[in-house]
Structure formats: structure tokens, C-alpha cells
Amino acid sequence: MPRTPADEALIAGEWRRGAGAPAHTVDPATGHVLATVHAVTVEEVAEAAEGAARAAADPRWRNLLPHRRAQLLHRVAALIEENAEHLAALQTADTGKVLAETRALVASAAGTFRYTAAALETAEEAITPSRGAYVTMSVYEPIGVVGAINPWNSPVASDAQKLAPALAGGNAVLLKPADWTPLVSLALGRLISGSLDELGLPAGLLSVLPGRGGGVGDAIVRHPLVGKVTFTGGTTTGRTLAHAAAEKLMPLSLELGGKSPTVVLADADVEQALAGVMFGVFSSSGQSCIAGSRLFVARELYDDFVGELVERVGKLRVGPGTDPATQVAPLVHHKHRDSVAAYVDLARAEGARVLCGGAVPEGERYADGAYYLPTVLDGVPNTARVCREEIFGPVLVALPFDDEDDLVAQANDSVYGLACGIWTRDHRAAWQLGRRIEAGTVWINTYKQFSISTPFGGMKDSGLGREKGRDGIRSYQRQKSLYWGTAETPLPWAG
Known part of the structure; x- marks a missing residue:
């Protein structure tokens, strides 16, 4: 069972105290301080991004076949289930939620990793219809480094919904938990980093970077090595992130507010x-x-x-x-x-x-x-x-x-x-x-029911893009077309 994380961050595969300002995480039921977590600095975000880029390009990960990447996801799912009571109690302490709900959220997180592993193993690429003397196909490749910024209301489930498909897509991830509720994200980070070590995979594939959104989150979005950001949170923050992403011509997924x-x-x-x-x-x-x-x-x-x-x-x-x-x-x-x-x-x-x-x-x-x-x-x-x-x-x-x-x-x-x-x-x-x-x-005739197999997202100011479903992995990849010439004669040349 992982110990309760405090005073630490996961930066490019290394667990250490962030060099930024300390912040207390508080039990909402009692007002008592649970832990003191030091934020990472902008320089440490850059360190994590550089480590993530190296890890994403490492042949041990870049060339790993999909069913081998799925092994990591299955391993994480099993560890979440083994540590379910600890993770649920930690999330209840940090967010105030009832234990019945946090237990369900932990089970959902395990299910997300397991479903994504299955979707990864069975994902197909397409031979597209030919319109000439060539064979065409469509393939998918990793983006590289993904920034994942999550809210405080359901961290373990939200983390899984971003981490599982991003890793399945062959990427490295910079995860920023909410500054009010970082503890369960740090605990989940320990399970994943331990699994990376066990499987001989690059440690820098995951960083967990606590801190405020205006500092850490902004640094993640603006870093030139980050190729995509996925964000769940308020619409005002989402707009700010979208402007920053637009300056980089970077894809962005936004799951924002609602008044349903x-x-x-x-x-x-x-x-x-x-x-x-x-x-x-x-x-x-x-x-x-x-x-x-x-x-x-x-x-x-x-x-x-x-x-x-x-x-x-x-x-x-x-x-x-x-x-x-x-x-x-x-x-x-x-x-x-x-x-x-x-x-x-x-x-x-x-x-x-x-x-x-x-x-x-x-x-x-x-x-x-x-x-x-x-x-x-x-x-x-x-x-x-x-x-x-x-x-x-x-x-x-x-x-x-x-x-x-x-x-x-x-x-x-x-x-x-x-x-x-x-x-x-x-x-x-x-x-x-x-x-x-x-x-x-x-x-x-029901409400607030979720399935990891069913896409989720909003319209209008509620966001852009979709999470979950079989296509969830593809949203963390780039699509590439390949043409294989089959003509026996050279291309016509008018020169």
C-alpha cells in the first residue's frame, strides 16, 4: 500500500519536494490540515517536459507494441484495485466526499485502465480505398508529450480518464492535480511510476506536478515540447488555456462547466x-x-x-x-x-x-x-x-x-x-x-450514470472534444496517411 504522499512531486521520474511555495491540503469535514505539499516551479515544469520528451522518444516506449503497452495499463488497474480502500479513504479525506462515492470512483479508475488496455489491444488501422496506382493506409502515432490538468471534485476518476488513453496512445504525460486536492493523484502517480519501473519502461513517462493553475498549469500549456493539453475544469480557465493553445496551433480537449x-x-x-x-x-x-x-x-x-x-x-x-x-x-x-x-x-x-x-x-x-x-x-x-x-x-x-x-x-x-x-x-x-x-x-429515466465505453463531452461553453470510448485513445495520437505506389511505369513528367 502506498504511503500518504506529502511534500513531494514526481518530476521526470524522480520523487522529490517541489521547489515552490508550500500549500496545505485540508479535510473539509474538520478543517484539519492533512498534508503540506510544495508546488513545483516553472523551471521544474520545464525539467519534467524535457524528461517526458526523452521518455516518449525512448525506443523502449516508442517501439513498444500495443499489446505490450496494454500490459502497463492492466498492471495499473490491478494495483488500483489492490489499494482501493486506501485510495478511497485518501480521496474522502482530501475532498470530503462520502466513502461510498470515492470507492465507486476508485473502481471506475481501475475500470478505465482495464477498458483502455482492451481497446488498445484491439484497435485497428485502416487500408483506405485506392483511387489510383497505389495502396493507401491510415496509421496513428503518438503526439509525444501531453499535459493533463484536472479539477478537485473527482480526481482519481478524472486522472484515469486522461492518463489511461494518453499512455495507451504512446505518449508521456505531465499531470497537474488541483491545488486543493493533490493527494490521491500523487498516490496514483506512485502506483504508475512503480509499474513503469517493474516493466523496465522510461521513468519520465509520468510526472505529477502539484501547484496552482496560474503558475504550473500555464507553464505546462505554454511549454514548446507539450503537444496537446487535456483540461477538465471551469469555462473561464478553459478559455484562457484555449487562447494559449491557439498560439501554438496545439490540439486541446476541454471538459468544462454545465448548468444542466x-x-x-x-x-x-x-x-x-x-x-x-x-x-x-x-x-x-x-x-x-x-x-x-x-x-x-x-x-x-x-x-x-x-x-x-x-x-x-x-x-x-x-x-x-x-x-x-x-x-x-x-x-x-x-x-x-x-x-x-x-x-x-x-x-x-x-x-x-x-x-x-x-x-x-x-x-x-x-x-x-x-x-x-x-x-x-x-x-x-x-x-x-x-x-x-x-x-x-x-x-x-x-x-x-x-x-x-x-x-x-x-x-x-x-x-x-x-x-x-x-x-x-x-x-x-x-x-x-x-x-x-x-x-x-x-x-x-436515469441520471449521472457513466460508462467508459461511451464518449463524453459537451457543446457550446461546456467544452471541446470527447473523452472515453474506443476513439478516446485516438484523440491522443496524430493520424498519418501512407501511399504505396504499385504502378510498373514511372510517374508522368511534363518537364
Whole structure:
């Protein structure tokens, strides 16, 4: 079992303390300091990038056949499973999430590495149709050095979704974890670096570089040896990274924010819809890019549905992630809790009714943690800021709709287009509505379910590109065409 990493970074295959400023990572449930992690410097980012470029070009890796690269991914998957309880407990301590969720995220990470290994072993390249005296084919080659910048809300799963396909594609990776939650990324880095050593592969294939995005993240994006960046996080940061990438003509994958609608049609199974709506926004304490934070309910059902919803939300159990009874855990950081509270205060100023929640829970149990009660608002139009801006907390805004056209107009009236949920017994209505909603993922009679085999990404300000699926590996490679001449006579020459 890896020890809890602190005071260290993985720089071009070497574990050592970063030379940058120290930062405390804090248990959101108690406010206690878990560890002190020193950021890396811009110079150390450059060192990591140079080491990554050497490792990516090393024949031991560059010439390794796909099924041999898959061995590394299978090994990492097995190690994640062997260390699952430690990784889950570490992520709960660092993020505040309930253990049931962090265990599921760890299992997802292992599954991501295993699925990607299988996709790598079975990936095919194409002989393309000939249009002359030649045979044509399309092949895929590594980009070289990939920068992966991840958020604080689900680090182990997010790390796996970037690391597995990037390594499968034959690249080296510079991973920057969120500065609030670096511990599980550093622990995962130890498992991967140990596997590289066991298999005799170049140590510089992975660096884990803690630090703030404005310093470390910016240095990764701008370094000339970095050939692609994949980022999950806020839309504002995503735009900044996109500008930097454009200056280099470098490909970029962005999985950004959301303000996802969840829709309850008049014929919905009310019990399923109530449970799904609550899970969709209050699991993870609302700290999810795909949280169903805008609830649209058919007007004839609105009063009864929202009334029952409010009664059930008021009974959700708030507590530390280590308590098996907890349903809504603390937010990741006190600063973030204050941001969520400020949005609810803004909603009040905009005329919203606070139907439940809307405050920090009282009691000694909650005194030192970053807690906020699950909150339901209504009484504001879809144009209100709380309906348009991503709050990233346990806050739901309920709105009625009159017919499908009204619903589609309101649901699509957003800069975001990440996800949507639809609750109905009518499969034809679900199909038609699902095609009209501008979202990268639509769930029908379920919500917040994921499969590594199914592509994921957003539209509009929710991002660019897709992760997961069999083509996920290809997004970390360059496509090349080869022509093999078959003519017996020389090419005609007019000179």
C-alpha cells in the first residue's frame, strides 16, 4: 500500500519536494490540515517536459507494441484495485466526499485502465480505398508529450480518464492535480511510476506536478515540447488555456462547466423522478459538472412534485464523508462553501423563494467543516443569474414549463450544453426531446450514470472534444496517411 504522499512531486521520474511555495491540503469535514505539499516551479515544469520528451522518444516506449503497452495499463488497474480502500479513504479525506462515492470512483479508475488496455489491444488501422496506382493506409502515432490538468471534485476518476488513453496512445504525460486536492493523484502517480519501473519502461513517462493553475498549469500549456493539453475544469480557465493553445496551433480537449436541465414530463413515474432529481444534483454535494441544477417540471405537475421534493430534500442527512449514513457531505473547501452561500444570497436578492436549505447547518458537528444544506429555490425566471451561472454546490432551481416548445426554449437558453435528464413513460417523447436539447449527454429515466465505453463531452461553453470510448485513445495520437505506389511505369513528367 502506498504511503500518504506529502511534500513531494514526481518530476521526470524522480520523487522529490517541489521547489515552490508550500500549500496545505485540508479535510473539509474538520478543517484539519492533512498534508503540506510544495508546488513545483516553472523551471521544474520545464525539467519534467524535457524528461517526458526523452521518455516518449525512448525506443523502449516508442517501439513498444500495443499489446505490450496494454500490459502497463492492466498492471495499473490491478494495483488500483489492490489499494482501493486506501485510495478511497485518501480521496474522502482530501475532498470530503462520502466513502461510498470515492470507492465507486476508485473502481471506475481501475475500470478505465482495464477498458483502455482492451481497446488498445484491439484497435485497428485502416487500408483506405485506392483511387489510383497505389495502396493507401491510415496509421496513428503518438503526439509525444501531453499535459493533463484536472479539477478537485473527482480526481482519481478524472486522472484515469486522461492518463489511461494518453499512455495507451504512446505518449508521456505531465499531470497537474488541483491545488486543493493533490493527494490521491500523487498516490496514483506512485502506483504508475512503480509499474513503469517493474516493466523496465522510461521513468519520465509520468510526472505529477502539484501547484496552482496560474503558475504550473500555464507553464505546462505554454511549454514548446507539450503537444496537446487535456483540461477538465471551469469555462473561464478553459478559455484562457484555449487562447494559449491557439498560439501554438496545439490540439486541446476541454471538459468544462454545465448548468444542466433535468426535465419531469407530466406522465413521469414520480417516485423515480424524485429520486433521480435529488441524486442528480445533491450527490457529490452538487460538485459535479453534470449536476442537474435546473429542474423543469410540467406546470400541471409542478406544485405537487416540487412540494414532495422539498419535503424529501429536507430529510437528507448531512455529515462527514466517513459516516455511512451521510448523503450530503461537506463541500471541498471553506472558500468554495462561501461562494455557494453567496449565490443563494444573490438568488434571494433576485426574488427567489428558498423552499428548503439556504444556510450552513447548525450544531457542533458542523462547526469546523465546509458544510451547506441542500437547497431548493424557485420563483425566479430562467434568466436569473442562479439559473445561468454554474454554482457547483447543492443548489437546485425549480421552474415550470407549459409545453415542449417552451421547455426546449428555456432548457437551451444557456451558454452551457453538457448534460440533460428526462423523466417520462413515453419513449417517443423522450427521443424527440432528447434530440432537441443541446447537450452532449442525455439521460432518460436515469441520471449521472457513466460508462467508459461511451464518449463524453459537451457543446457550446461546456467544452471541446470527447473523452472515453474506443476513439478516446485516438484523440491522443496524430493520424498519418501512407501511399504505396504499385504502378510498373514511372510517374508522368511534363518537364
